[in-house]
Amino acid sequence: MIVLLLTKAVPARTTRVITVGGVLRREEMDLVINPLDFKALQAADYAKRFNGGKLVAVSMGPDFKVKPLFNDLYLQPIEGIDEGYILSDRRMAGADTWATAYALALGVKKVLDVNRGAVDELISMVESGELPERVLQRARELYELNLIPNLLYTDKPGAPEGAVQRYAGGRSSREEVVEALKRVRVELERFLIVAGLKTSDGETGSTGPQTAEALSDLLGRRIPDITHVSWFEVDAETGTLIAERKTGSYYQKIRCSLPCLITILPDYRPEVPPVSRRKRARAFSYRSKSREVVVWNADAIEADPSLIGLAGSPTIVGPGIDIGGVPVQKFLGTTKVFTSKVEKFDFNGKTYGPFERFQKVEGLPEELIRELESKGLVKTFDLKDLISEVFGGVLAAAKH
Amino acid sequence: MSSQLQSIEVRVEGYRDVWVYCEHEEGKLTRATTEVIAGARKVAEKVGMKVVGVLMGYNLDDLLMEPIYYGADKVIYCDDQRLKDYQVLPYTTVLSEMILELKPWALLFVTSEIGKDLGPRVAYRTKTGLAADVIDLIVEDFVMNLPTGRYIYKDCIAQVRPDFATRIAKIFTPKHRPQISSVRPGNFTPLPRDERRSGDVVRWEPRFNDDDFQVEILETRKLPKSDVMLEEANVVISLGLGILRDASGRPRDPREAYRMAEELKRVVEEKFGVKVEIGSSRALIYAQLKELEGLITKDRQVGQTGKTIAPDVYIALGISGALQHRVGMQRSKKIVAVNIDPGAPIFQIAHYCVVGDLYDVLPRLIDELRSI
Numbered sequence: 001m002i003v004l005l006l007t008k009a010v011p012a013r014t015t016r017v018i019t020v021g022g023v024l025r026r027e028e029m030d031l032v033i034n035p036l037d038f039k040a041l042q043a044a045d046y047a048k049r050f051n052g053g054k055l056v057a058v059s060m061g062p063d064f065k066v067k068p069l070f071n072d073l074y075l076q077p078i079e080g081i082d083e084g085y086i087l088s089d090r091r092m093a094g095a096d097t098w099a100t101a102y103a104l105a106l107g108v109k110k111v112l113d114v115n116r117g118a119v120d121e122l123i124s125m126v127e128s129g130e131l132p133e134r135v136l137q138r139a140r141e142l143y144e145l146n147l148i149p150n151l152l153y154t155d156k157p158g159a160p161e162g163a164v165q166r167y168a169g170g171r172s173s174r175e176e177v178v179e180a181l182k183r184v185r186v187e188l189e190r191f192l193i194v195a196g197l198k199t200s201d202g203e204t205g206s207t208g209p210q211t212a213e214a215l216s217d218l219l220g221r222r223i224p225d226i227t228h229v230s231w232f233e234v235d236a237e238t239g240t241l242i243a244e245r246k247t248g249s250y251y252q253k254i255r256c257s258l259p260c261l262i263t264i265l266p267d268y269r270p271e272v273p274p275v276s277r278r279k280r281a282r283a284f285s286y287r288s289k290s291r292e293v294v295v296w297n298a299d300a301i302e303a304d305p306s307l308i309g310l311a312g313s314p315t316i317v318g319p320g321i322d323i324g325g326v327p328v329q330k331f332l333g334t335t336k337v338f339t340s341k342v343e344k345f346d347f348n349g350k351t352y353g354p355f356e357r358f359q360k361v362e363g364l365p366e367e368l369i370r371e372l373e374s375k376g377l378v379k380t381f382d383l384k385d386l387i388s389e390v391f392g393g394v395l396a397a398a399k400h
Numbered sequence: 401m402s403s404q405l406q407s408i409e410v411r412v413e414g415y416r417d418v419w420v421y422c423e424h425e426e427g428k429l430t431r432a433t434t435e436v437i438a439g440a441r442k443v444a445e446k447v448g449m450k451v452v453g454v455l456m457g458y459n460l461d462d463l464l465m466e467p468i469y470y471g472a473d474k475v476i477y478c479d480d481q482r483l484k485d486y487q488v489l490p491y492t493t494v495l496s497e498m499i500l501e502l503k504p505w506a507l508l509f510v511t512s513e514i515g516k517d518l519g520p521r522v523a524y525r526t527k528t529g530l531a532a533d534v535i536d537l538i539v540e541d542f543v544m545n546l547p548t549g550r551y552i553y554k555d556c557i558a559q560v561r562p563d564f565a566t567r568i569a570k571i572f573t574p575k576h577r578p579q580i581s582s583v584r585p586g587n588f589t590p591l592p593r594d595e596r597r598s599g600d601v602v603r604w605e606p607r608f609n610d611d612d613f614q615v616e617i618l619e620t621r622k623l624p625k626s627d628v629m630l631e632e633a634n635v636v637i638s639l640g641l642g643i644l645r646d647a648s649g650r651p652r653d654p655r656e657a658y659r660m661a662e663e664l665k666r667v668v669e670e671k672f673g674v675k676v677e678i679g680s681s682r683a684l685i686y687a688q689l690k691e692l693e694g695l696i697t698k699d700r701q702v703g704q705t706g707k708t709i710a711p712d713v714y715i716a717l718g719i720s721g722a723l724q725h726r727v728g729m730q731r732s733k734k735i736v737a738v739n740i741d742p743g744a745p746i747f748q749i750a751h752y753c754v755v756g757d758l759y760d761v762l763p764r765l766i767d768e769l770r771s772i
Binding site: 035036039096097098101200203204205206207208209210212213214221222224225226227228242245246247248249250251252253254255256257260266267313314315316317318319320321328329330331332333383384386387389390391 | 423425430485486487488489492512513514516517519520521523524525527528529530531532533542544558568569570571572573574575576609611612614615616617618619620621622623625668671672704705706708713723724727731734736747750751752753754755756761764765768769772
């Protein structure tokens with residue numbers, strides 16, 4: 001089973017955000033993996049270990065920033081991701097959720113296409129009567145590229161021989177190998193996409209459902225999404241997912257067919273897959289992790305240039321409005337603040353100011369601070385000041 | 401430079417009315433829905449349009465007039481057994497078809513599990529923009545300066561949403577219609593229910609796709625009701641494990657801190673007439689202290705596995721501020737942190753930092769507030 005994790009690199013600190021005209025300049029900020037995505041990773045990891053397969057992370061963002069972060073996803077205490085894809089292109093910058101969903105869906109489709117293509121190629125080789133040795137050779141190549149699972153070809157010690165290997169060795173019929181190949185092919189259609197509930201930068205939670213919708217368009221079939229999932233079980237064998245989700249003041253337990261997309265609630269607790277699934281999981285697992293993260297640009301995913309980035313975004317972020325000023329830190333009992341508005345003035349040949357009431361005193365010479373203090377223009381920030389600043393604002397906001 | 405640009409006025413024609421997707425539970429509109437109807441009125445009156453309530457579900461007869469009683473001018477409803485429970489695919493299909501045929505100018509959802517699922521899908525399918533978690537709606541022109549001219553998109557909705565900590569952002573959908581938003585509860589006051597109001601009620605016949613029914617509901621369970629309204633509070637006073645000891649390291653009865661927090665809550669509510677709620681860090685809840693049983697409950701948890709909130713003021717008492725906690729409150733407009741440890745990570749994001757003993761600071765804070 002292919003489990004796809006949608007993930008995003010977000011600004012590490014929301015107090016130091018760089019935007020140009022409302023568009024985040026991700027390439028100029030410290031980024032981290034969106035915290036809620038780690039819950040999604042645990043969920044995706046559970047789904048993969050339960051069924052076997054591979055966990056593929058797909059992300060959009062500047063590749064040189066996102067790539068190092070993918071290490072965190074490979075190196076989780078759980079098994080972590082097996083493959084990583086970054087959609088990176090200046091033309092994709094400034095995307096809103098619509099254009100992001102479109103690009104992510106194209107990325108997901110391409111991952112699926114590559115894996116489908118590998119199995120389809122083997123099926124047509126066998127069906128067209130290609131020499132078994134040639135099939136075996138190709139299967140080995142595809143296995144080494146992590147494109148076909150152990151069920152078809154394996155080099156794992158102690159694992160049952162792969163179907164193609166048995167076929168090439170004359171130990172099974174053509175019908176049997178085709179059946180195994182088709183079983184894998186069916187499994188590829190039963191994929192699961194997992195996303196975090198929302199990102200810490202956009203906070204919209206819209207990209208998950210919109211990616212399911214975008215992928216529905218691309219694949220020509222409706223892919224449902226289930227948001228706010230707190231518990232789930234997914235079985236690629238039957239192609240069903242059973243999930244619990246919160247909606248309104250209810251918990252619902254629902255059954256859904258695969259493929260589907262789920263977004264994970266922060267309350268989610270991963271379970272341990274039962275031992276009885278181990279054999280199955282191994283058969284459908286792939287050779288190893290592909291540590292080389294793949295970067296695709298807009299052309300590689302065949303994106304319509306008018307539907308990506310700013311151009312493809314129906315929404316535009318207007319100029320932001322500061323409602324509380326830049327976050328300036330004030331420490332009770334140590335920070336010095338101006339007690340009233342002070343106009344521009346000269347001191348020792350340099351010009352200072354103007355300063356606002358309650359403005360923090362920063363970068364002024366000690367001597368000047370002492371003089372301002374003696375004039376009562378500067379004081380140490382105290383509890384009364386804190387109350388008037390903090391609650392003065394509340395009062396204004398409540399009245400508004 | 402922009403003054404030399406030629407001004408070009410753009411109007412997106414052919415779309416009318418402000419729709420509200422009406423959520424209902426047990427035969428009643430949800431309170432948040434009645435708030436959004438009030439928000440829709442504000443916008444619709446500005447541009448001379450109607451407010452239309454959209455109802456979907458099964459056995460809706462008793463509900464049909466409710467949106468009108470709460471301020472809508474008209475109701476469009478789709479009553480079908482297959483819509484008995486909310487499911488994303490059939491609901492998306494029905495609502496998208498309504499939109500493509502009837503061409504609303506705007507469509508407002510509640511920010512809820514349904515609004516945050518149906519809204520994005522419908523927006524994608526109808527190829528328009530979505531602004532999530534909106535706190536206000538203002539009608540204004542959107543101006544875009546391009547090398548080819550100064551484009552003025554007339555009468556757009558500025559969909560106001562909180563943006564990084566101390567800012568708000570206005571989201572515009574200038575070229576596409578409908579302009580879709582999800583509106584956060586607690587930002588508009590519902591209009592009084594008035595049974596004398598009247599309006600058209602129009603039935604919509606649904607058409608579904610074959611693959612719209614892939615989801616089956618196995619079980620529905622009502623969640624225990626909670627009175628704690630962290631998301632709606634203007635001020636949140638949160639307690640962490642730091643309340644267990646004072647500056648000298650002496651163990652303190654956590655009930656003492658809780659009582660002080662309650663006292664602070666009372667004073668702020670009285671003095672400023674705002675909503676105040678008591679929150680908690682995950683650590684304090686999971687400590688399962690006997691003393692705080694029934695007081696510090698799971699529904700008070702702020703952070704990654706609890707609630708994400710952005711009140712006007714967040715007061716962190718004895719909370720060290722692990723990343724998981726910070727993601728749940730860092731959008732608060734003003735953050736006050738009281739902690740003994742000057743190296744506590746909460747001080748990285750607090751606007752007002754009090755390095756000290758909360759058992760000493762809190763009584764002084766309460767006294768000062770009382771004396772205002």
